[in-house]
């Protein structure tokens with residue numbers, strides 16, 4: 071994907087981000103006992119996206135809960151790259167201090183964490199809410215902290231992921247052999263392979279161009295991001311597989327967190343939790359509205375997937391095998407049973 075000239079402005083910004091970030095100095099936070107702390111965040115989106123709004127809320131809440139001086143330097147529009155870059159930065163403790171991230175983009179360091187966002191995990195929003203209000207994901211958080219030194223300080227998400235494609239997809243026959251992009255975690259490709267599609271892991275900032283040039287015919291995503299990055303320009307067909315309700319951890323580098331004064335650590339943890347609740351309410355409420363906005367604007371065409379229940383049956387063995395592989399069979403049973 072080298073012909074950046076034909077990317078939209080939004081996705082071109084994402085592409086530039088990684089290069090810029092590599093040239094940036096490490097976090098500009100001062101040492102633990104100094105007065106001024108600056109925390110740098112990153113968003114792949116502009117100010118209208120729920121992730122950006124959630125990170126703005128986080129900053130506001132930290133400010134309210136902390137009497138010292140703390141600044142937030144939130145870089146938007148993929149200026150610092152995409153999530154697969156952010157995970158490296160957080161793990162190394164360079165370039166950024168906090169962000170919002172898909173679990174499937176952290177698989178490289180923590181193989182179990184993609185269980186949180188594997189397709190068809192949640193029955194509906196009630197189930198998703200129940201699981202997120204519990205401590206079911208505790209062992210996955212611990213693995214991430216231990217392997218990657220990345221701390222989950224809250225959970226946002228609530229978007230519903232559907233198929234997004236250049237040609238309509240109505241049923242399993244259409245899905246067979248469908249060349250689609252998936253996120254980097256193996257469970258994502260395994261799931262869509264089990265559904266007979268032909269998935270490949272492609273970086274998020276290459277998706278628009280890969281569809282436009284015909285390398286793939288589509289991908290899967292939620293309304294907020296389809297709208298924000300204008301993916302409908304190359305993939306206007308949305309099929310309501312509703313296969314994932316997103317879980318998006320708000321994460322901070324452990325290296326940053328440990329350097330903060332204790333009262334600021336407490337404010338960060340409180341704000342992370344509250345900003346997560348704010349973000350979950352926002353994105354889950356806006357999800358259907360954003361689909362409707364794109365529909366009304368003539369940007370997308372939407373259709374149901376015929377025989378969606380069959381998809382559920384087809385993925386259960388893949389989910390079971392993945393859980394067994396990461397020794398999370400009980401955890402999965404617990405989540406399913408909620």
Ligand code: MAV
Nearest residue numbers: 153171172253274291295316
């Ligand atoms: C959406 O933009 C978000 O869910 C984001 O967290 C993911 O990384 C991205 O999709 C993706 O599919 O990679």
